[in-house]
Amino acid sequence: MKLNERSLAFYATCDSPADNAGFLYKRGERHTAYHRRWFVLKGNMLFYFEERESREPVGVIVLEGCTVELCDSAEEFTFAIRFGGAKSRTYVLAAESQAAMESWVKSLSRASFDYMRLVVRELEKQLEEMRWRPAGGCGGCRQLPGSWKSKPSGLERSPERPLALPTVLPKENGCAVWNNMPGADRPPDSSSCGGYDSEGNPQPPPLPPRRRALSSEAGGAGVAAAESTSIFCRLHEQYGQEVARLRQDWMEKRRGPRP
């Protein structure tokens, strides 16, 4: 199977943020000697280089579907990246200290695409709920599903990949979930670099797809419009109440203090 290797090599060495980096000893596949390599974790890709200064990785481990385990080994600070298939290779790695080992096990356990997606969705939901609640509501305090708490021991698992998203968005509280992922109303140059404005403030993710349905003539308007209408009504009512309150305050102030 062909892979866009040149782009992969660029991704490995470009200045996009690394989730972890450092020297690890990697045990060979056939020969059990360990080789010291410079590892760089970006997202769900674990690259390894011959030297820290090497311009191209020797290889990459795609981490989707893996589990990370501590090893019962003569070597100190070893851990393994294991995959599910019958003939799958297990990558045995050794760190240079307890702290390094723990750091790697933690970051590799959280490296899957789905983990990141779940955290993003959770924050998105929190933000939406905060925007809907009247002032003074408790927006930020949510109970976590237990599985996301970081475990103190070294045994960590990457979650199984859930099924693909249904094409019709599930509804919550009678209204559709706002969006699954931020939509793609992006300015032309934003898909790779960027994400920050000139002052270094993070740019908002693009508008959710539903808003585009409002303004576009294209199909799918039926469901999207109905959802948008109910959200709009809620918004309208909420702002209406606020306006009514402000008006009342203003009128009372005009009348002056009561005797």
Added chain:
Amino acid sequence: MRYNERELLSLARQPAEKAAEVLMRLPKKGSVLKKRLVKLVVNFLFYFRTDEAEPIGALLLEQCRIIKEEENVFSISFVEEPERKYCFECDSEEQCQEWIEALKRASYEFMRRSLIFYRNEIQKMTGKDPLEQYGISEEARFQLGTRKQ
């Protein structure tokens, strides 16, 4: 570059975020449009011959640009070689737009930026860091303005 092909092939068999039969052209000179099954799974776009179970190839969708070309057509190119374009011709303009949207959202980097943005917004509104409950608030990758270590 070595990579764990077996796991990548296994990933290609997972349920897709999006899949369709389209015409695809590789960036190689003299390439022509060919009917392919393309399948988006996490941040990979796999492409198959329409009657085969194993993909011909995979594109990791990081540091890439998704660009609308002519009618029904979009391209994927990579930041370090912007002239080298993988072209995709869809059945309709609508399908084309859907793919562009889906692919732009498909990168891990995109999700990271969204996460940082939402975290920042929530922190501004509540004064609290929403990542603390996950125990990941100190991780370098979620800091504003994080660059290469």
